[in-house]
Amino acid sequence: MAAETIDYLRISLIDRCNFRCQYCMPEGTDLQFALQQDLLTDGELLLLLREVLMPAGFRRFRLTGGEPLLRPGVVEITQAIAQFPETLDLSLTTNAFLLKDLAQPLYDAGLRRINISLDSLIPETFDVIIGNRGRSRWKQVWDGIQAAHRAGFDPLKLNVVVIPGINDQEVEALAALTLDRQWHVRFIEFMPIGNQDLFADRGWIDSEQLRQRIRSRWGLTTGWVAGNGPADVFQIPGAKGTIGFISQMSECFCDRCNRMRLSADGWLRPCLLNESSQIDLKSQLRSGIDLQDLRAQVSQLIQAKPEINFKNRESGTTGRYARTMSQIGG
Ligand SMILES: Nc1nc2c(ncn2[C@@H]2O[C@H](COP(=O)(O)OP(=O)(O)OP(=O)(O)O)[C@@H](O)[C@H]2O)c(=O)[nH]1
Ligand SMILES: C[S@@+](CC[C@H](N)C(=O)[O-])C[C@H]1O[C@@H](n2cnc3c(N)ncnc32)[C@H](O)[C@@H]1O
Numbered sequence: 544m545a546a547e548t549i550d551y552l553r554i555s556l557i558d559r560c561n562f563r564c565q566y567c568m569p570e571g572t573d574l575q576f577a578l579q580q581d582l583l584t585d586g587e588l589l590l591l592l593r594e595v596l597m598p599a600g601f602r603r604f605r606l607t608g609g610e611p612l613l614r615p616g617v618v619e620i621t622q623a624i625a626q627f628p629e630t631l632d633l634s635l636t637t638n639a640f641l642l643k644d645l646a647q648p649l650y651d652a653g654l655r656r657i658n659i660s661l662d663s664l665i666p667e668t669f670d671v672i673i674g675n676r677g678r679s680r681w682k683q684v685w686d687g688i689q690a691a692h693r694a695g696f697d698p699l700k701l702n703v704v705v706i707p708g709i710n711d712q713e714v715e716a717l718a719a720l721t722l723d724r725q726w727h728v729r730f731i732e733f734m735p736i737g738n739q740d741l742f743a744d745r746g747w748i749d750s751e752q753l754r755q756r757i758r759s760r761w762g763l764t765t766g767w768v769a770g771n772g773p774a775d776v777f778q779i780p781g782a783k784g785t786i787g788f789i790s791q792m793s794e795c796f797c798d799r800c801n802r803m804r805l806s807a808d809g810w811l812r813p814c815l816l817n818e819s820s821q822i823d824l825k826s827q828l829r830s831g832i833d834l835q836d837l838r839a840q841v842s843q844l845i846q847a848k849p850e851i852n853f854k855n856r857e858s859g860t861t862g863r864y865a866r867t868m869s870q871i872g873g
């Protein structure tokens with residue numbers, strides 16, 4: 544099989560977050576955040592995109608983090624990337640806590656699709672998962688989702704990390720959101736990255752089990768929604784939205800991997816789980832390297848990526864990873 548075209552770049556705008564999700568950056572862990580002076584500036588990010596990454600072939604971009612809406616200037620950065628003629632697709636992944644006031648400005652800046660984390664419809668459960676520090680956050684997140692809906696984001700996707708014994712009983716209720724709304728709910732298998740102890744304690748649920756539950760309640764057919772990621776898409780017959788499954792534990796989709804990550808501190812990372820072969824774009828840029836040299840390094844990394852991909856992983860592997868999703872650029 545020919546290697547996948549690598550044209551999807553996940554750009555982390557910031558490694559910090561206003562949530563402390565149990566599966567990602569749980570309260571009390573010693574997290575090492577990048578120093579302000581080590582973050583790519585807006586100018587450096589846009590220069591790297593225009594002069595290095597786009598010429599190397601990247602055309603589809605996702606803004607993520609950490610929590611990307613905490614990045615000052617997120618609307619301006621979005622607008623600049625949307626306006627590059629090379630940009631074929633631009634989207635953003637967020638926890639939606641700050642989305643209520645930013646949904647419309649982001650839409651006006653040219654963003655058209657958005658993925659929002661929503662792990663529970665029950666405020667108390669939600670607050671336990673996201674580590675609310677005594678303040679309920681569910682309502683503000685729900686208001687953010689409504690604001691995105693009103694602004695016209697399409698597709699609007701909701702990401703649910705399924706944690707056994709915590710939110711797995713809500714799968715049907717979350718799936719039911721797709722019945723009369725054109726929203727796309729995706730169930731994500733919990734990965735052993737970010738919180739090894741919770742993972743060891745709870746484990747993960749195979750997407751096929753969830754599909755069976757939904758199938759026996761409503762039936763399930765194959766579906767389609769625009770996207771660049773690894774979700775398998777289904778639909779309840781007659782529903783307006785779709786249901787996706789991101790099954791990185793029960794299946795290995797590395798052989799069709801089309802993406803790299805740019806961290807907030809300027810490292811280009813060819814794989815989420817294999818930590819080798821990363822390039823420090825920021826330091827080289829700051830030391831005045833010829834941009835043609837940087838382009839050559841990136842092109843070489845794209846060539847080498849199929850060998851770096853975390854392929855041939857055993858189903859259900861539980862290796863330990865040094866960094867969290869928020870640090871890598873989830
Ligand atoms: N193992 C693995 N999991 C990934 C990778 N990319 C995304 N995921 C998982 O997919 C989840 C959802 O990612 P999103 O940020 O919503 O992006 P996406 O699914 O690529 O987006 P679409 O373009 O809408 O398909 C992440 O939280 C991860 O759990 C990857 O490269 N490797
Ligand atoms: C790191 S977050 C960054 C964007 C934003 N803060 C958010 O939560 O949507 C991106 C995605 O990573 C997922 N994620 C984080 N830790 C994970 C884990 N251990 N297993 C599976 N998905 C995880 C989150 O659910 C979210 O959908």
Ligand code: SF4
Pocket residue numbers: 560561562563564567568608609610638660868869873
């Ligand atoms: S999943 Fe997103 S919202 Fe939750 S802690 Fe990680 S970066 Fe923050």
Ligand code: SF4
Pocket residue numbers: 796797798800801802813814815816817851852853854
């Ligand atoms: S683990 Fe690595 S190779 Fe596999 S899908 Fe994720 S980024 Fe791609």
